[in-house]
Amino acid sequence: MQHKNTLKVAITGANGFVGKNVGKVLAKKGISVIGVVREDKKSSINFGAALTSEDLSENYLASRLQGCSAFLHFIGKGKQTVDSDYQKVNVGLTKNAINLCKKAKIKKIIYISGLGVSKTTTFGYFISKFQAEQEIINSGLDYTIFRASYIIGKDDSLSHILFKQIKQGAITVPGSGRYRLQPIFIGDVAKVIFQSLTQQKFSNKIIDLVGPKIITFNDYVRDFIQGKKIPIKNIDLEDAYRTALHNPKTDFGIDDLNILVGDYIGNHKKLKSMSGIEFKTHKAVLEAGSLS
Template sequence: MAKPLKIVVTGASGFIAKNLRRYLSKKNVELISISRNDFKNFQNESKIISQNYNEKNILKKIKNVDTLIHLVGVGKQSIHNDYDKINFDLTRHIVNLSKKAKIRKIIFLSGLGVSTSTSLGYFISKYNAEQQIINSGLDFTIFRPSYIIGKDDLLSKTLKKQIKRGEIIIPGSGTYSIQPIHVSDVVKLIFKSISHLPLNNKIIDLVGPDSVTFEKYVRIFSKGTNTKIRKIPLEEAYHNTIVNSKYDFGIDDLNILIGNFKGNHDKLSKLSKIKFHSVLD
């Protein structure tokens, strides 16, 4: 009888991790899930609650697992959480833990738009995290996702909040494009990347089959709600996010949204052999 897969998932209480853990549990994968916050267990899952991912609390429990899936990240800075601390320093710590625990592979979610020429603090922290993984000597798969859509995803929650207020704000022209991908496809792809050799030691755009303008996406999302849609100048949007920490968009939310970053879905489809869903449907 084949030995069941044993997988570590960090950031276990997050949106993507919840969907992934549920999927892996149904696949009878033995899970070790780590989070700073408490969470409900799935079948075949043990949990570790750790505020700082302290080696003493974790190392012995993750020895010799097959793969670590690193899903901890922050997309908005504050005085308590900055990009370098979470996206880079913690990733470096997880890489070192993985090597000490003799874990063979790391799967990491970076960001669509990350490159050597970026000037955004968020992308720089993700790029540096990628480099820690690439230079670790471990096998890896690095995905650079566009907007990941599903129940309780961040973009949908933002739009639903605006719908509840009766008005959705579109920063600028709204003609910039996004390539949303459904979380059900994301978790299948992460699972496949554990052992699917064509996905090994690669950096891959994680994007859906449809490229759609933000304005069109908003209109589809709000269809049937009688919600007013209003465009505001980018200068106004940036001013609002600078002076109001509770504004719907953060600085880098706006930078990423209007960045019009393009991903290669055809490459993803050919490498993974997965049939992807249209989020627009």
């Protein structure tokens, strides 16, 4: 087996929230990390080498990625547009990622899907994630697929929305707010991904990537404001969906709402027993000031 310090991995979506945080942690552990990014973002990689690619199909990539033991595929889209839809990005670029792994002789792929994705999934984002999972499972590559709840850390998308709403004077909770989530800290996500690079027990598995505490959105928001006097307003769910349908810049898009109200929770015990990690609760993350 290769010694950890000689490991080399590639990360797509390397400028995204997960990609940049995981990249930094792996680089600190002595792993040689190559970020694959779109042309205009190359300069923002600060944890290793960068390769540019528009869609992972460029011929030059395979030779430059030879010797990588894993391909961390973190490209993903949670809101679609006419130019950039789920099929093109979540499914199409996963197919390209698999082809690239085969050409570069990379044996392992790590992918982040969504908590709640299943073959009975009925909405666009989850369908694309399910199809991406299937492409990976049927690829013949060794895989670890993580189905993630809300990953929280500095600049995560949920905190970004909540901070923005606080600045605007009030947090708005779509519907009852009684639906649940299971936030997981990005630092813990990076630790799990590090383990999955080398440990056989993560091979060919789909694993829930969920934090230690199941919490309603109402309670999460209350914890988030940490006792500050910030108004919290519940808005009608129909109004929230109508706004999402007509305004592409709304905080919660159609599929953000689907995920929120979907009440998706997962199996933290299994993740904990596989990894042996003491996962941080969202409260500990908030108290440490790690989201601001």
